[in-house]
Amino acid sequence: xxxxxxxxxxxxxxxxxxxxxxxxxxxxxxxxxxxxxxxxxxxxxxxxxxxxxxxxxxxxxxxxxxxxxxxxxxxxxxxxxxxxxxxxxxxxxxxxxxxxxxxxxxxxxxxxxxxxxxxxxxxxxxxxxxxxxxxxxxxxxxxxxxxxxxxxxxxxxxxxxxxxxxxxxxxxxxxxxxxxxxxxxxxxxxxxxxxxxxxxxxxxxxxxxxxxxxxxxxxxxxxxxxxxxxxxxxxxxxxxxxxxxxxxxxxxxxxxxxxxxxxxxxxxxxxxxxxxxxxxxxxxxxxxxxxxxxxxxxxxxx
Amino acid sequence: xxxxxxxxxxxxxxxxxxxxxxxxxxxxxxxxxxxxxxxxxxxxxxxxxxxxxxxxxxxxxxxxxxxxxxxxxxxxxxxxxxxxxxxxxxxxxxxxxxxxxxxxxxxxxxxxxxxxxxxxxxxxxxxxxxxxxxxxxxxxxxxxxxxxxxxxxxxxxxxxxxxxxxxxxxxxxxxxxxxxxxxxxxxxxxxxxxxxxxxxxxxxxxxxxxxxxxxxxxxxxxxxxxxxxxxxxxxxxxxxxxxxxxxxxxxxxxxxxxxxxxxxxxxxxxxxxxxxxxxxxxxxxxxxxxxxxxxx
Numbered sequence: 001x002x003x004x005x006x007x008x009x010x011x012x013x014x015x016x017x018x019x020x021x022x023x024x025x026x027x028x029x030x031x032x033x034x035x036x037x038x039x040x041x042x043x044x045x046x047x048x049x050x051x052x053x054x055x056x057x058x059x060x061x062x063x064x065x066x067x068x069x070x071x072x073x074x075x076x077x078x079x080x081x082x083x084x085x086x087x088x089x090x091x092x093x094x095x096x097x098x099x100x101x102x103x104x105x106x107x108x109x110x111x112x113x114x115x116x117x118x119x120x121x122x123x124x125x126x127x128x129x130x131x132x133x134x135x136x137x138x139x140x141x142x143x144x145x146x147x148x149x150x151x152x153x154x155x156x157x158x159x160x161x162x163x164x165x166x167x168x169x170x171x172x173x174x175x176x177x178x179x180x181x182x183x184x185x186x187x188x189x190x191x192x193x194x195x196x197x198x199x200x201x202x203x204x205x206x207x208x209x210x211x212x213x214x215x216x217x218x219x220x221x222x223x224x225x226x227x228x229x230x231x232x233x234x235x236x237x238x239x240x241x242x243x244x245x246x247x248x249x250x251x252x253x254x255x256x257x258x259x260x261x262x263x264x265x266x267x268x269x270x271x272x273x274x275x276x277x278x279x280x281x282x283x284x285x286x287x288x289x290x291x292x293x294x295x296x297x298x299x300x301x302x
Numbered sequence: 303x304x305x306x307x308x309x310x311x312x313x314x315x316x317x318x319x320x321x322x323x324x325x326x327x328x329x330x331x332x333x334x335x336x337x338x339x340x341x342x343x344x345x346x347x348x349x350x351x352x353x354x355x356x357x358x359x360x361x362x363x364x365x366x367x368x369x370x371x372x373x374x375x376x377x378x379x380x381x382x383x384x385x386x387x388x389x390x391x392x393x394x395x396x397x398x399x400x401x402x403x404x405x406x407x408x409x410x411x412x413x414x415x416x417x418x419x420x421x422x423x424x425x426x427x428x429x430x431x432x433x434x435x436x437x438x439x440x441x442x443x444x445x446x447x448x449x450x451x452x453x454x455x456x457x458x459x460x461x462x463x464x465x466x467x468x469x470x471x472x473x474x475x476x477x478x479x480x481x482x483x484x485x486x487x488x489x490x491x492x493x494x495x496x497x498x499x500x501x502x503x504x505x506x507x508x509x510x511x512x513x514x515x516x517x518x519x520x521x522x523x524x525x526x527x528x529x530x531x532x533x534x535x536x537x538x539x540x541x542x543x544x545x546x547x548x549x550x551x552x553x554x555x556x557x558x559x560x561x562x563x564x565x566x567x568x569x570x571x572x573x574x575x576x577x578x579x580x581x582x583x584x585x586x587x588x589x590x591x592x593x594x595x596x597x598x
Contacts, residue, residue, distance in 0.1 A: 046482045182548065249483050254554075257579055
């Protein structure tokens with residue numbers, strides 16, 4: 001497999017309404033890398049630049065003269081770049097994907113992207129079937145349903161399936177799970193994990209749920225005022241709750257509990273990312289269970 | 303705690319709500335709800351999508367009227383047209399998406415809008431706007447344009463607009479679910495002080511545990527019926543039952559429950575980070591004497 005990063009962003013600056021009195025600077029020299037097959041989280045308080053950043057990944061926004069965005073080696077600042085190919089490689093799903101639906105029937109909506117790519121009917125149908133299966137919509141039951149008759153959760157699934165039908169190498173989800181109820185949210189995340197395992201799809205998750213970030217990504221970038229304020233593995237970043245809180249965020253409760261107990265010397269400074277991990281750590285700390293030293297990492301490793 | 307002898311500010315008896323009644327596929331959103339909400343209470347209503355929680359909220363300020371049964375606000379029957387305006391004066395509502403509730407081009411004017419429409423005269427109107435903006439921590443933004451604020455700031459402006467109307471009951475319908483952690487805690491602390499300092503009755507519709515933990519009482523809806531009811535400590539720590547209702551519990555409660563399964567001497571009903579930290583410390587002090595401490 002190629003060593004070339006899937007996405008490389010260097011010195012990226014961006015301002016909305018540049019050159020007008022309304023100019024707002026959104027990005028101030030961002031550097032970031034997403035490797036092939038990786039799951040990367042992008043977090044930060046509202047207005048920190050998360051959405052502006054990810055809209056650069058597929059050329060929806062273009063870098064100015066100083067910054068550079070490379071997707072699998074192609075420079076998105078270069079007008080000669082084949083953007084059709086970029087749009088196929090990088091699938092973007094927004095916060096209210098319901099608004100991305102426009103066809104009358106579910107099947108047609110999901111088939112729209114592949115059709116634009118010039119994919120012929122039999123393969124298109126297969127792609128729609130596969131994409132619907134990946135998001136948990138039964139092909140026969142849903143393909144002829146009216147998009148407007150779906151529930152909010154089902155509409156999101158259709159929107160995600162529409163992006164998946166393009167067979168993107170990278171799936172970028174910009175707060176696509178917020179506002180869903182807990183069980184629909186868990187189901188969607190489980191399906192994304194499966195996509196990552198089975199298809200080696202690269203995932204970029206923008207989220208305001210720290211629990212979601214803790215359990216579903218490998219590395220995380222924390223943005224603050226258009227710059228990268230922290231980055232590293234999720235354990236490395238969540239090992240510093242005070243710093244994370246200063247950036248307007250929080251760590252998962254289970255991580256906070258372990259951190260507090262480490263401060264009074266009860267645990268070894270391990271950083272649990274899920275409730276079962278936390279339970280193992282605390283049982284070991286109480287001498288109720290054989291500890292596996294270093295199993296969770298301390299957050300300072302690497 | 304609600305006083306059972308006091309007259310409730312909201313009284314709901316046998317409330318049913320059916321969407322598309324008489325159609326081929328009627329949807330029974332609420333089914334025989336009995337509920338009293340008392341003056342000064344902080345009530346959280348939980349339930350997964352489609353459980354009926356937003357439908358219930360919409361009955362509190364007559365956005366809906368019962369298909370069957372009765373809803374009374376301060377003794378006023380919501381079915382009578384002459385009661386609609388007095389009830390809306392009494393019950394204020396904040397919705398999920400603040401952009402849809404912002405009407406003016408300056409923060410101050412937006413906050414004044416509702417109260418002005420109620421006919422609040424000028425010197426008092428000004429005082430109320432100032433008080434509401436101060437309560438949500440947005441006084442320094444009074445001259446700003448609302449559309450250039452962050453989502454959390456906009457939601458606080460929307461909340462201030464409802465507060466300036468001085469409602470007796472404040473209904474929050476998923477009012478923090480689109481906010482980041484900072485915006486959420488800003489809005490929640492404004493609501494908490496309104497409840498504690500002004501005695502405003504708060505009804506929070508939510509699926510977020512941070513919000514439910516704030517409440518004095520929690521009810522969980524399932525298929526239009528009340529499935530669980532009680533103080534947060536009793537309801538949110540019933541991990542298995544909450545799961546069958548397709549709801550999350552706070553991670554702290556789930557951790558406490560898991561630890562309790564493995565070691566019954568650790569309490570299984572801890573709800574917050576602080577409680578679990580204290581619980582584990584206490585357990586370590588009282589139980590590990592004489593037991594081998596792990597040396598890792």
